[in-house]
Amino acid sequence: MKFNPKTVTLKNRKEVRIRTAEISDAENLLATLKKYISDSAFIPKTSNEIIITVEQERDWISSFIQKDNSLLLVAEFENEIIGNIDLTGNPRIMMQHTAIIGMGMLTDWRNVGLGTEFMKSSIDWAKENPMLELLLLQVYCENISAIYLYKKMGFKENGIVENYFKNGEEYHDNLMMSLVVK
Numbered sequence: 001m002k003f004n005p006k007t008v009t010l011k012n013r014k015e016v017r018i019r020t021a022e023i024s025d026a027e028n029l030l031a032t033l034k035k036y037i038s039d040s041a042f043i044p045k046t047s048n049e050i051i052i053t054v055e056q057e058r059d060w061i062s063s064f065i066q067k068d069n070s071l072l073l074v075a076e077f078e079n080e081i082i083g084n085i086d087l088t089g090n091p092r093i094m095m096q097h098t099a100i101i102g103m104g105m106l107t108d109w110r111n112v113g114l115g116t117e118f119m120k121s122s123i124d125w126a127k128e129n130p131m132l133e134l135l136l137l138q139v140y141c142e143n144i145s146a147i148y149l150y151k152k153m154g155f156k157e158n159g160i161v162e163n164y165f166k167n168g169e170e171y172h173d174n175l176m177m178s179l180v181v182k
């Protein structure tokens with residue numbers, strides 16, 4: 001289902017374009033992902049795991065374009081991709097009414113309302129999507145601003161899986177959250 005692109009004004013008064021990712025974004029999006037993942041304590045990926053090729057990134061973008069229950073949005077400012085949100089729809093027939101949300105953005109663009117705009121856009125799209133009924137996400141229990149944002153958007157807490165993330169000898173708990181969009 002098509003997403004209608006939109007321009008939003010953030011708390012820093014900058015105007016940002018939110019639109020569907022295209023295959024031609026692969027190189028820029030990959031560069032942005034690499035920057036923000038290594039800058040975030042709350043994305044469970046090591047630097048080795050984010051070194052993927054532009055070709056693999058193209059395939060990843062393409063998978064969202066092909067699946068009716070999935071969406072990949074990017075935010076753009078002055079021709080730079082500054083962040084993304086993805087709804088990965090479940091391919092299994094009994095769970096294809098569900099999608100898992102992931103999101104992130106460059107450090108300079110955090111806490112100025114982009115996450116809120118990404119979430120609003122995705123939830124509105126999911127509500128219109130005839131396949132989707134339930135959105136899910138997982139978040140580090142220490143990720144206070146993210147949890148605040150998800151609750152503001154209506155997500156409810158489903159439970160905590162203790163010690164789900166392990167970084168060397170350091171463990172972190174995982175909060176599961178969900179939102180009905182039926």
Ligand SMILES: CC(C)(COP(=O)(O)OP(=O)(O)OC[C@H]1O[C@@H](n2cnc3c(N)ncnc32)[C@H](O)[C@@H]1OP(=O)(O)O)[C@@H](O)C(=O)NCCC(=O)NCCS
Pocket residue numbers: 040042043103104105106109110111112113114115116117138139140143144145146148149152
């Ligand atoms: C988590 C993330 C996606 C949130 O996006 P964002 O654009 O920073 O979020 P927003 O600015 O829209 O909203 C954050 C909210 O948290 C609030 N907040 C920030 N710090 C807070 C704190 N310590 N306690 C309570 N609320 C806090 C802000 O006031 C804001 O709410 P408001 O708009 O109602 O005032 C972003 O910070 C990010 O990319 N972080 C790194 C990657 C990551 O953690 N991804 C999520 C994985 S689940």
